[in-house]
Amino acid sequence: MRKASNPNLHARGRWAVRAHAALLEQHGQQDWWPAEDRFEIMVGAILTQNTAWTNVEKAIANLKGADMLRADTIVQAAPDVLAQLIRPSGYFNVKARRLACFCDWYVRAGGYQTLRYWPTQRLRKALLGVHGVGPETADDMLLYAFHRPVFVIDAYTRRIFARLGTIRGDEAYEELRAAFEHQLAGGTRNFAQLHALIVRHGKDVCRPAPRCGACCLNAICRFYRHRHQPV
Ligand code: SF4
Numbered sequence: 001m002r003k004a005s006n007p008n009l010h011a012r013g014r015w016a017v018r019a020h021a022a023l024l025e026q027h028g029q030q031d032w033w034p035a036e037d038r039f040e041i042m043v044g045a046i047l048t049q050n051t052a053w054t055n056v057e058k059a060i061a062n063l064k065g066a067d068m069l070r071a072d073t074i075v076q077a078a079p080d081v082l083a084q085l086i087r088p089s090g091y092f093n094v095k096a097r098r099l100a101c102f103c104d105w106y107v108r109a110g111g112y113q114t115l116r117y118w119p120t121q122r123l124r125k126a127l128l129g130v131h132g133v134g135p136e137t138a139d140d141m142l143l144y145a146f147h148r149p150v151f152v153i154d155a156y157t158r159r160i161f162a163r164l165g166t167i168r169g170d171e172a173y174e175e176l177r178a179a180f181e182h183q184l185a186g187g188t189r190n191f192a193q194l195h196a197l198i199v200r201h202g203k204d205v206c207r208p209a210p211r212c213g214a215c216c217l218n219a220i221c222r223f224y225r226h227r228h229q230p231v
Pocket residue numbers: 160163164205206207210211212213215216217218221222223224
């Protein structure tokens with residue numbers, strides 16, 4: 001179902017910039033994405049769907065241990081062998097198929113040495129056409145593996161900024177992506193840093209049960225204000 005758009009998104013000042021400054025002050029620079037090379041980032045972007053990063057690390061370690069963290073090797077792997085290696089990441093049969101489809105596309109397209117020259121919109125469209133690659137996964141790859149200026153919207157982003165009161169939280173992916181990209185000057189570096197900070201904050205502070213007393217954003221947070229309103 002198409003989500004209703006939010007006409008207030010562009011009319012509320014530079015909320016993303018403010019939040020970025022406060023999060024940077026609280027958490028410092030984030031060293032992201034945790035991976036040894038670009039292909040590992042892409043594999044991680046698929047394996048991290050619906051699971052914690054610690055599980056992804058185990059799956060990637062298994063692939064490395066089997067000397068299979070290469071696109072051509074993954075394409076040739078038997079589906080059950082691949083599924084067992086990535087089992088720690090959950091939904092392993094589904095993800096094995098997604099990984100194999102992605103690697104097949106990646107190899108056929110010429111790998112990084114070819115894809116690096118594709119314009120961002122062409123590359124994004126192609127990624128979105130690969131089985132199992134949705135907007136968040138595609139944008140993780142574009143931002144962190146290809147260093148393209150696209151902002152990643154994830155569940156942490158929706159939770160934190162909905163609590164702050166700057167978004168509703170149920171807007172369409174592309175609407176939120178456009179709003180963040182519009183606000184954040186500096187392109188790729190700022191996008192990569194803010195997304196990493198959002199993930200850190202969503203995991204450590206603005207959790208499902210939020211730790212508002214330890215939050216650098218509580219002075220600008222609608223959720224916090226409502227909670228602490230005198231009755
Ligand atoms: S004040 Fe609380 S609800 Fe608001 S962003 Fe911080 S942790 Fe989340």
